[in-house]
Amino acid sequence: MLIRLKQVILLLGDLLGLHLALLATLAIRYPSTLIGHHWLRHWPIFWPVFLIWLLLIYINNLYSLNWRVKSREFLSGSLSVAITSGLLSILYFYLNANTEITPKTNLAIFSLLFLVWFLLWRRLMQLAIHSPLLKENLALIGDNQRAKKLAAELAARPGAGYRIAWTAAGPADLAVLPEAVRSQNIHTVVVADDFGDNERISAALFACLAYKISFFNYPDFYELLTGKVPVEAIGPDWFLTNLQEGTKNYFDFFKQLVDYIAAVLILLVSLPAWPLIALLIKLGSRGPVFFRQARLGRHGQSFTVIKFRTMRVENNNLAMTAIDDERVTSFGSFLRRSRLDEVPQTINILLGDMSLIGPRPERPEFAAELARQIPFYATRLLIKPGLTGWDQISGKYHSSSLPDSLEKLQYDLFYLKRRSAYLDVSIALRTIATIFNRNGR
Numbered sequence: 001m002l003i004r005l006k007q008v009i010l011l012l013g014d015l016l017g018l019h020l021a022l023l024a025t026l027a028i029r030y031p032s033t034l035i036g037h038h039w040l041r042h043w044p045i046f047w048p049v050f051l052i053w054l055l056l057i058y059i060n061n062l063y064s065l066n067w068r069v070k071s072r073e074f075l076s077g078s079l080s081v082a083i084t085s086g087l088l089s090i091l092y093f094y095l096n097a098n099t100e101i102t103p104k105t106n107l108a109i110f111s112l113l114f115l116v117w118f119l120l121w122r123r124l125m126q127l128a129i130h131s132p133l134l135k136e137n138l139a140l141i142g143d144n145q146r147a148k149k150l151a152a153e154l155a156a157r158p159g160a161g162y163r164i165a166w167t168a169a170g171p172a173d174l175a176v177l178p179e180a181v182r183s184q185n186i187h188t189v190v191v192a193d194d195f196g197d198n199e200r201i202s203a204a205l206f207a208c209l210a211y212k213i214s215f216f217n218y219p220d221f222y223e224l225l226t227g228k229v230p231v232e233a234i235g236p237d238w239f240l241t242n243l244q245e246g247t248k249n250y251f252d253f254f255k256q257l258v259d260y261i262a263a264v265l266i267l268l269v270s271l272p273a274w275p276l277i278a279l280l281i282k283l284g285s286r287g288p289v290f291f292r293q294a295r296l297g298r299h300g301q302s303f304t305v306i307k308f309r310t311m312r313v314e315n316n317n318l319a320m321t322a323i324d325d326e327r328v329t330s331f332g333s334f335l336r337r338s339r340l341d342e343v344p345q346t347i348n349i350l351l352g353d354m355s356l357i358g359p360r361p362e363r364p365e366f367a368a369e370l371a372r373q374i375p376f377y378a379t380r381l382l383i384k385p386g387l388t389g390w391d392q393i394s395g396k397y398h399s400s401s402l403p404d405s406l407e408k409l410q411y412d413l414f415y416l417k418r419r420s421a422y423l424d425v426s427i428a429l430r431t432i433a434t435i436f437n438r439n440g441r
Contacts (some may be wrong), residue, residue: 065159137165142193228410287313295361358386
């Protein structure tokens with residue numbers, strides 16, 4: 001889709017900006033000497049700094065096309081990336097004792113110049129992406145709830161670059177689809193409703209083949225646009241077609257191996273901090289250090305999840321957690337936002353109950369009720385639950401309520417279908433950003 005192409009263009013612009021920032025820095029610092037000589041000395045040392053910047057931009061989701069560049073959130077995120085990149089770059093030069101260059105001033109000038117470039121480049125791309133001249137015209141077949149939902153998602157994602165130029169509100173409109181495609185310069189057609197007449201739909205689409213357009217059914221286009229699977233638009237045949245579990249055997253084996261290695265490393269690194277965390281939990285409120293609760297794992301097997309306690313024990317009815325829940329202690333809020341409350345779940349990973357990445361484990365009583373109300377809810381139990389997952393990095397807080405659980409299921413089905421090493425690495429990196437930015441709930 002156009003989304004991926006635009007993100008690649010953003011990345012190429014960042015690469016160009018990094019090189020231009022270094023070149024400008026050398027021109028400022030050494031105005032009376034040959035730049036080429038200094039470039040050959042500095043570039044081999046600076047390329048890891050380039051990688052640090054690009055990695056932090058990625059994990060902070062600044063390659064999203066839907067940011068408002070002038071917004072406080074974007075400017076705050078950009079400044080956070082700049083500060084973190086600077087600190088990591090200083091650490092890199094400090095540890096790289098073999099280099100003859102210790103570019104303290106150069107690094108400061110370079111960071112400032114690239115930050116300016118980054119903001120200007122994002123602003124320029126935003127203007128280009130949102131320009132009507134660069135929007136791809138889309139024809140939407142349908143006037144039902146699915147069509148309205150898709151229109152709302154497109155409106156919420158202007159960076160996707162689509163504009164609904166024509167809509168078929170009923171079967172009679174299909175006769176003029178080829179003419180609409182030609183006259184409206186339409187490049188994409190999405191079928192959200194077949195109006196109960198597959199033959200007429202097929203004939204209308206076949207008549208448009210000569211115009212070299214892209215066709216999508218509603219579930220596929222919605223999935224590509226949002227990173228979610230629309231549960232209301234799929235049936236048993238979708239699972240038979242899309243969940244090829246037999247092809248995931250090697251991936252699942254290596255994933256389990258990585259789970260064990262990562263769990264051991266996290267446990268060893270964090271273990272010295274456990275006594276201090278335990279002390280602060282006990283000082284914050286009376287009760288145990290650890291929170292234990294039954295959860296559902298793979299194939300519906302029950303296990304006991306282990307977390308640092310973040311809520312008061314007194315007058316706690318164990319109801320679903322809500323936003324700004326008064327039961328959460330002050331230190332518990334910090335643990336939640338930094339995701340440190342999840343660290344003891346590495347024990348669950350070592351016991352084989354959980355994975356590092358996967359759907360979040362749900363309480364059995366909630367899961368049973370949700371399975372009765374939400375079609376295909378139990379499908380999320382085909383794989384192990386995870387410490388973090390696709391839903392957790394979505395940027396939205398989802399409780400165990402029915403609407404939020406439906407939303408979570410859409411993310412879980414997307415991960416279930418598309419899970420891969422690339423997706424897992426992406427989720428892990430974005431989780432790191434959540435930890436350092438304390439955006440957890």
